[in-house]
Amino acid sequence: MELRPILATLRRHKVILWLLMLEIALSCAIICNGVFLVAQRLQHMDMPSGIAEHELVQIQQAPIAPPSDRYARAQEDLATLRAIPGVQAVGMSNQVPFGGASSNGNVMLSPTQPHRTLSAAEYFGENLVQTLGLRLVAGRDLRPDEYVDADVVIRELASGSGKGFPVPMIVSQALATRLWPQRNPLGRLVWLTPTASFRVVGVVRTLARANAYDTATAQYSMIIPLHMGADKDQSYLLRTRPQDRQRVLAAATAALKRADPTRVVTHARTYDRIRSDYFKDDHATAGMLVSVIVAVLLVTGLGIVGLASFWVAQRRRQIGIRRALGARRADILHYFQTENFLIVTFGIVLGMVLAYGISLFLMMRYELPRLPAGYFPVGALVLWGIGQLAVLGPALRAAAVPPVVATRSV
Amino acid sequence: MFGYYLHLAWHSLRRNRVLTALMVLAIAVGIGAAMTTFTVLHVLSGDPLPGRSGELYYPQIDPQDARGMMPGPMPPEQVTLIDGMNLLRAKRADRQALMAGGTVPIQPDASSFDPFYVEARYTTADFFAMFGAPFLYGHGWSGADDEAHARDVVITRQLDDKLFSGADSVGRALRIKDTTFRIAGVLDDWHPNPHFYDLTTGAYNYYEQVFLPLQTALELHFDKNGSNDCWGNGTGGMQGGAYPSATCVWLQFWVQLDSPAKAAAYRQFLVRYSEEQKALGRFQRAPNVRLRNLTQWLDYNGVVPGDVRLQAWMAFGFLLVCLVNTVGLMLAKFLRRAGELSVRRALGASRRALFAQLLTESGVIGIAGGSAGLLLALFGLWMVRHRTSDYAALAHLDPAMLLVTFALATGASLLAGVLPAWRACNVAPALQLKSN
Numbered sequence: 046m047e048l049r050p051i052l053a054t055l056r057r058h059k060v061i062l063w064l065l066m067l068e069i070a071l072s073c074a075i076i077c078n079g080v081f082l083v084a085q086r087l088q089h090m091d092m093p094s095g096i097a098e099h100e101l102v103q104i105q106q107a108p109i110a111p112p113s114d115r116y117a118r119a120q121e122d123l124a125t126l127r128a129i130p131g132v133q134a135v136g137m138s139n140q141v142p143f144g145g146a147s148s149n150g151n152v153m154l155s156p157t158q159p160h161r162t163l164s165a166a167e168y169f170g171e172n173l174v175q176t177l178g179l180r181l182v183a184g185r186d187l188r189p190d191e192y193v194d195a196d197v198v199i200r201e202l203a204s205g206s207g208k209g210f211p212v213p214m215i216v217s218q219a220l221a222t223r224l225w226p227q228r229n230p231l232g233r234l235v236w237l238t239p240t241a242s243f244r245v246v247g248v249v250r251t252l253a254r255a256n257a258y259d260t261a262t263a264q265y266s267m268i269i270p271l272h273m274g275a276d277k278d279q280s281y282l283l284r285t286r287p288q289d290r291q292r293v294l295a296a297a298t299a300a301l302k303r304a305d306p307t308r309v310v311t312h313a314r315t316y317d318r319i320r321s322d323y324f325k326d327d328h329a330t331a332g333m334l335v336s337v338i339v340a341v342l343l344v345t346g347l348g349i350v351g352l353a354s355f356w357v358a359q360r361r362r363q364i365g366i367r368r369a370l371g372a373r374r375a376d377i378l379h380y381f382q383t384e385n386f387l388i389v390t391f392g393i394v395l396g397m398v399l400a401y402g403i404s405l406f407l408m409m410r411y412e413l414p415r416l417p418a419g420y421f422p423v424g425a426l427v428l429w430g431i432g433q434l435a436v437l438g439p440a441l442r443a444a445a446v447p448p449v450v451a452t453r454s455v
Numbered sequence: 456m457f458g459y460y461l462h463l464a465w466h467s468l469r470r471n472r473v474l475t476a477l478m479v480l481a482i483a484v485g486i487g488a489a490m491t492t493f494t495v496l497h498v499l500s501g502d503p504l505p506g507r508s509g510e511l512y513y514p515q516i517d518p519q520d521a522r523g524m525m526p527g528p529m530p531p532e533q534v535t536l537i538d539g540m541n542l543l544r545a546k547r548a549d550r551q552a553l554m555a556g557g558t559v560p561i562q563p564d565a566s567s568f569d570p571f572y573v574e575a576r577y578t579t580a581d582f583f584a585m586f587g588a589p590f591l592y593g594h595g596w597s598g599a600d601d602e603a604h605a606r607d608v609v610i611t612r613q614l615d616d617k618l619f620s621g622a623d624s625v626g627r628a629l630r631i632k633d634t635t636f637r638i639a640g641v642l643d644d645w646h647p648n649p650h651f652y653d654l655t656t657g658a659y660n661y662y663e664q665v666f667l668p669l670q671t672a673l674e675l676h677f678d679k680n681g682s683n684d685c686w687g688n689g690t691g692g693m694q695g696g697a698y699p700s701a702t703c704v705w706l707q708f709w710v711q712l713d714s715p716a717k718a719a720a721y722r723q724f725l726v727r728y729s730e731e732q733k734a735l736g737r738f739q740r741a742p743n744v745r746l747r748n749l750t751q752w753l754d755y756n757g758v759v760p761g762d763v764r765l766q767a768w769m770a771f772g773f774l775l776v777c778l779v780n781t782v783g784l785m786l787a788k789f790l791r792r793a794g795e796l797s798v799r800r801a802l803g804a805s806r807r808a809l810f811a812q813l814l815t816e817s818g819v820i821g822i823a824g825g826s827a828g829l830l831l832a833l834f835g836l837w838m839v840r841h842r843t844s845d846y847a848a849l850a851h852l853d854p855a856m857l858l859v860t861f862a863l864a865t866g867a868s869l870l871a872g873v874l875p876a877w878r879a880c881n882v883a884p885a886l887q888l889k890s891n
Contacts, residue, residue: 060878064783071776079769107678109560109570110633148691196697202688203700238688277558277572277678309560309570325843330762337488337769341776344481348780351477355787403772411761 051384065352066392069428072345073396077424078403079338081416086331090324092263094142095251097178099287101316102294103141106301107277108308115274116194123171125304126281129296134284136176139169139273140255141280143323147255150237154224165220165265166254169195169273174249176284182218184231184247187270195271202241211242212269217252219264277311290315346435353381353439364443365450374444381440382433389432393425400424464816474788478781482824482868485777487831490860492770495839497856498849500759503647507587508749512710512718516729517743519686530743531684533704543579547724548710550585553669554578555706556656556680562630563618573664577672585711593625593640601668608636609666615641634675636667648849649758651749653707655681658758659846722746782871789813789879796879809880817872818865825864832860
């Protein structure tokens with residue numbers, strides 16, 4: 046296919062050419078960045094929690110009047126829940142991965158350092174490793190005799206005495222690697238206050254935080270053996286088979302109400318619900334971005350159809366003459382297809398520059414990472430495809446113009 | 456003349472229905488998407504208390520120890536109970552209120568109702584007057600009631616409807632967590648968005664249903680919500696009933712200052728207070744104070760979700776694509792009618808007249824596209840309302856945004872018509888006629 050006649054024709058339709066290129070460039074920029082943003086959201090929504098998500102249900106309850114002994118009440122409740130048929134394990138926690146409401150501690154590697162090393166999630170509660178289905182990769186689980194009542198610890202902390210410390214704890218692998226790169230974390234000490242020290246006795250592979258906003262720090266977690274008293278902020282966690290979840294939830298709610306009719310069960314839900322609630326905004330944004338991308342493609346495609354149709358109609362006579370001079374239908378078809386390919390290519394080149402600019406802007410405004418180079422070909426391929434698809438109809442119509450048109454006046 | 460142009464435009468648009476539909480559709484979807492996202496952005500970045508926000512300030516002081524567990528030079532975003540009470544009792548502002556959020560169980564008298572939990576705000580007397588909360592019945596409590604730990608409560612209209620079927624319940628009893636309170640007032644509908652006075656409990660669509668004196672709530676050990684930050688050996692009230700310790704910030708303190716001069720004086724007072732506390736040995740750092748007004752406080756907290764801005768930008772980009780697309784299609788359309796336009800020129804129509812005629816045509820497309828876009832925006836907002844985001848329920852089109860929609864649609868399509876109309880009315884009539 047000879048390109049020169051096409052370029053010569055395009056030079057004579059500069060305004061429309063520029064408009065088309067501008068539209069394609071804008072589309073290209075939006076698609077590159079949009080696809081990247083969607084991919085990021087999907088990746089974020091796919092963040093591992095490290096727990097047996099489909100086998101867990103959560104119940105939160107609040108008594109109207111506080112029980113005389115919150116710790117005894119918690120143990121009674123756990124026993125009640127353990128007796129429910131179909132329940133494989135029962136645990137209690139002050140937070141759950143992606144639960145939103147979080148408890149975090151400032152981790153220090155020495156009691157005298159002036160600033161914290163980092164902030165990590167503090168999981169307090171009973172039987173978490175077994176109930177959540179965490180994978181121990183080093184060391185051991187916490188032993189029942191290592192648990193202390195939370196009140197005792199709070200009192201010790203308030204008095205500033207270091208009595209009872211160090212307390213054993215489990216850390217996530219991500220936290221261990223960050224604090225002691227390439228060294229064995231077992232047996233090492235961290236401080237959460239100048240007097241409260243903790244010794245690492247086990248490492249779990251993954252345990253996400255309740256407020257995992259930042260992917261880099263989302264897996265920094267610690268499990269500390271504290272008995273928590275029954276109150277509205279604690280969660281009872283029940284492990285069961287996926288198909289038993291609804292039944293176990295209903296039975297557990299009823300059993301807790303039976304044990305204390307005045308209490309209010311504030312939450313009774315599957316862990317899947319918690320996860321989808323946490324990522325609902327990402328889900329909505331991803332959905333919105335996908336709709337914009339589809340709409341941009343549609344509008345651009347229809348725009349190309351409209352302009353190509355106009356061009357074909359305008360050049361009916363020339364097409365007739367070419368046909369009369371011996372051009373085959375395929376030549377006419379290829380002419381319009383090549384023309385479209387050229388225009389789209391110009392547009393894409395312009396669009397890449399624009400896409401990069403938008404990416405820089407988004408980086409500054411929203412702390413997003415730079416648009417990876419891999420996304421540029423995505424936009425280009427999609428637009429080439431859309432362009433060819435859109436021009437096919439008008440090009441076929443052009444190819445169908447009979448040579449006899451050349452001899453007519455209009 | 457305009458009527459005639461409209462007539463011509465109508466004819467021309469009808470003659471080429473597919474192209475017309477394409478142009479109207481492009482403008483409609485562009486406007487629809489842009490207006491949906493702009494409306495959400497507009498609603499979320501709105502002023503929660505129009506007319507009052509300029510006089511409301513959020514003082515910040517720095518009571519942390521010298522070790523500085525929290526990095527960064529900014530003072531904490533809340534106050535400790537001690538500092539909060541000190542500043543409250545100092546009464547250096549026109550009005551001031553100290554507060555924290557919580558959750559309380561309501562135990563209705565009627566046995567048909569199970570007890571239920573509602574969001575509560577524990578605060579002090581000036582809260583209602585300072586934030587202009589409207590009373591349907593009764594009124595708030597007094598400063599003396601604060602100090603006396605009065606069992607007074609203000610409930611919302613919603614709770615009044617639920618418990619007392621909307622009757623004037625002032626003076627009646629309400630059992631909250633096994634304690635009997637007296638209803639002092641019923642608030643009319645009041646939904647400040649963002650929930651500016653305590654962003655830690657939820658920024659949007661978060662409404663308390665009961666308001667009660669802070670010191671009463673503390674005495675009764677009512678549960679607290681929201682965040683706390685501690686330093687030293689402080690622990691953040693890990694267990695119900697235990698409040699965060701003295702080295703934790705967990706309350707919000709707001710003041711009303713009626714003039715900039717008073718604001719400047721208050722800032723001085725905060726510095727003096729910090730120096731005083733340092734002299735007493737409570738504070739260890741040099742005075743580090745901030746006094747942001749409501750708007751600055753919302754900006755500082757970046758309260759509008761970044762996603763919402765991102766969506767607005769994307770939709771704006773899409774609108775741009777739609778407009779360029781319309782310019783292209785309109786240009787193609789007008790140029791195709793070069794013959795017809797030349798005839799009109801040859802018959803004596805001036806360039807201006809042709810220009811006006813073509814612009815009328817693009818204006819018609821704009822209004823049609825704008826109307827369709829408005830419907831799409833209403834549909835889009837309906838979709839947003841059915842999302843599960845916290846702010847979803849707030850997504851409603853207000854009259855201002857309605858006007859903006861139409862102005863944007865017509866303005867954009869007129870703008871899109873200028874270039875094609877100018878090109879089309881510049882064709883040389885003789886050349887065009889001859890070529891036919």
